[in-house]
Amino acid sequence: MSEPLDINNVEVDVDKKELARLRAQTLLAQALTLSDRIRDLNPDRWTKTAFFKIEETLATGEKNYRQGQYISAQRNYRQAIKDSEALIQSIPLVIEENNLTGDLAVLNKDTTRAMLSYDLVLEIDPTNQHAKVGLNRIKSLHQISALIAEGAYYEKLGKLETAVMKYTAARTLDPVNPEAESALQRIKFQQRNQKYQESMSLGFSALKMQTFSKAKRLFEAAQNYNDSPAVQQALQQAENGLLNAELVGLINQGHGASENENWEQAEFFYKQAAKRDSGLVEIAILSTNAKKRWALDKELERVLS
Structure with missing residues (x-):
């Protein structure tokens, strides 16, 4: 003769199963929210394998859920949540690495690689200013190269003012262009040295003519460009003459x-x-x-x- 059915135990089992089902639904909703967020960021471009694994885990969880294996489904959903959160946390690093790759490609004049890197960043974060600036640099890269070449030509001829105009125009298009910045600093040094030499030469001519006030003014002008021992000595000569x-x-x-x-x-x-x-x-x-x-x-x- 079979034992009588314990109604209370059946009710307890039913309650536990229902709670497990409800908990699985809550976890599923959380997992889907996270996966949808990642999907909006074009994961096929930067994390295809990892995102595919998350989707597989979700599919396994849904299969277990349909079969009434709610505890197993919960484990699947928790794993999907964990993997999704880790993926989302990696986004800033992905953006930084691709921006850096783009910057290096620009320096090497590899416009195709640079564009792919910046485009990827903007697919993840359409507001990323670094990538936007990078793309603008690429678009004007040929023009920048031409301006720098023209600047170098005029610099070689000794037409420094014209060279500065060309380099400045290049830097305006690309404020962080190292070639333009280096050239401008180089010419600035040349111009300062040239003005220093001119002021010193005129100052010594004034000394020779014994126009000591004029000599002092010229040596003080030279001192503004280079406070060298030579200019200090020349100033002393002018002051002694005065x-x-x-x-x-x-x-x-x-x-x-x-x-x-x-x-x-x-x-x-x-x-x-x-x-x-x-x-x-x-x-x-x-x-x-x-x-x-x-x-x-x-x-x-x-x-x-």
């Missing part, structure tokens, strides 16, 4: 005042010269003598008045 010219002027004015017996003026000019150069002992003596003569004249005026 000082000597000023001293000669003051001494001559002192002599002139002495000849006219204007001892007040003579003392003033000699004193100013002695202040500027403490080594002018004779001038200091002349200043002292002029001061004494001036004092004597004032005393005579007082007595005679």
Whole structure:
């Protein structure tokens, strides 16, 4: 005789199975949301094998679900969720690697490879600014190459201003182009050196002509381009020349005042010269003598008045 059916146990088993089914449905919904997200990112272009594996896992889960094997289905869906999340987390790295590949291809003038790399990035992330800039660089690559070639031609001829215009135009089209940037820096150095040499040459000519103020201005201009020991020495020569010219002027004015017996003026000019150069002992003596003569004249005026 068979044992009587335990209704309570049957109800418990039914409840467990229903809960397992509902849990499987929840996991399936989560897995499908993630897989749909990946599908929108054109996975066939960058992760075909991994995404195919996820779809296979989902298909196995659905098969188990239809057969009432809800616990097995849950395991399948959890695995699909795990794999999908890992794939989504890898997207930033995929984008970075393809942008880098595109950049290197541009440097090597491999426009086809560069375009494929940037296009792939934009299929994953249509707003990616790096890839957009990269594609624009490719489109203008031939024009950039022509501008750089023209710049090099004019640079070789010594027409640096025209060369700068060409290189600048190339850099405008491609702000990170290393050839254009390197050329501009090179010419900038050449121009600075050229202006330095010109200012130094004109400064020495002014020294020779004893136009010391002009020489100083020119050496200061050269110093703006290259504060070299040579320009510092030249500046010192110009300043010494200015000082000597000023001293000669003051001494001559002192002599002139002495000849006219204007001892007040003579003392003033000699004193100013002695202040500027403490080594002018004779001038200091002349200043002292002029001061004494001036004092004597004032005393005579007082007595005679």
